[in-house]
Amino acid sequence: DQQVKQNSPSLSVQEGRISILNCDYTNSMFDYFLWYKKYPAEGPTFLISISSIKDKNEDGRFTVFLNKSAKHLSLHIVPSQPGDSAVYFCAAIPWGGTSYGKLTFGQGTILTVHP
Amino acid sequence: DAGVIQSPRHEVTEMGQEVTLRCKPISGHNSLFWYRQTMMRGLELLIYFNNNVPIDDSGMPEDRFSAKMPNASFSTLKIQPSEPRDSAVYFCASSPRRDSPLHFGNGTRLTVT
Numbered sequence: 001d002q003q004v005k006q007n008s009p010s011l012s013v014q015e016g017r018i019s020i021l022n023c024d025y026t027n028s029m030f031d032y033f034l035w036y037k038k039y040p041a042e043g044p045t046f047l048i049s050i051s052s053i054k055d056k057n058e059d060g061r062f063t064v065f066l067n068k069s070a071k072h073l074s075l076h077i078v079p080s081q082p083g084d085s086a087v088y089f090c091a092a093i094p095w096g097g098t099s100y101g102k103l104t105f106g107q108g109t110i111l112t113v114h115p
Numbered sequence: 116d117a118g119v120i121q122s123p124r125h126e127v128t129e130m131g132q133e134v135t136l137r138c139k140p141i142s143g144h145n146s147l148f149w150y151r152q153t154m155m156r157g158l159e160l161l162i163y164f165n166n167n168v169p170i171d172d173s174g175m176p177e178d179r180f181s182a183k184m185p186n187a188s189f190s191t192l193k194i195q196p197s198e199p200r201d202s203a204v205y206f207c208a209s210s211p212r213r214d215s216p217l218h219f220g221n222g223t224r225l226t227v228t
Contacts, residue, residue: 034216043119043206043219044158089158101148101210101217102171105158 003027004092006106014114019077021109023090026071030092032100035064035075038087038108047088048075052095080113087111117141119220121207127226133195136223138207139188148217149182149192150206158206164190165213197227 005024013019023033031052036044050057050064050073057064063076077084087110091103120139128134140147148163162172164184172182179198184190194201204224208217 041221043208043221045219046216049216099146099163099165099170099210100214101146101163101208102160103217107157
């Protein structure tokens with residue numbers, strides 16, 4: 001029973017274009033969502049987050065959108081750069097969660113940005 | 116800030132042997148987490164500590180797994196006896212506060228033959 005799903009295992013985009021990574025969740029108790037980026041042989045690093053009281057959060061080239069009715073969120077990277085090539089994980093925390101570290105992760109999407 | 120430090124980076128062992136993974140969290144972080152990444156199950160939480168006390172170990176797969184945090188700067192994850200299905204990358208992570216994102220170490224890749 002996968003509560004957080006990233007249905008696209010991989011995504012390939014051209015440098016300078018927009019990258020859109022998608023994430024769906026099934027547990028309606030989730031109310032805080034995070035994106036992590038992971039390079040090979042390294043641990044995941046935090047990228048951006050969004051609370052369920054918002055529908056958009058922006059940080060530089062990165063924007064996360066949340067559609068609660070559809071139980072869907074997406075990460076937009078504009079413009080994409082070759083250094084953005086990594087695995088991107090969507091993660092969620094339930095309402096009333098005791099810690100922002102107790103995460104349910106998606107399976108990840110491999111993003112490749114071509115020069 | 117040296118980040119979360121895990122050792123060893125790679126561990127290869129034979130089935131039935133004891134394996135101990137080590138983690139040094141970032142100084143001042145009072146929460147520590149152990150995650151495991153496998154192809155089948157992805158990243159999953161095994162156990163987490165707050166102020167050196169285990170808070171939730173519901174993700175520990177079975178009694179062969181145990182974790183300790185004897186002080187604020189050190190934690191271990193032990194598997195005894197190890198089995199081939201324990202092969203995975205084990206990540207340690209820490210955070211300074213309840214509402215802070217995690218800082219992950221670079222992981223220990225465990226191979227049990």
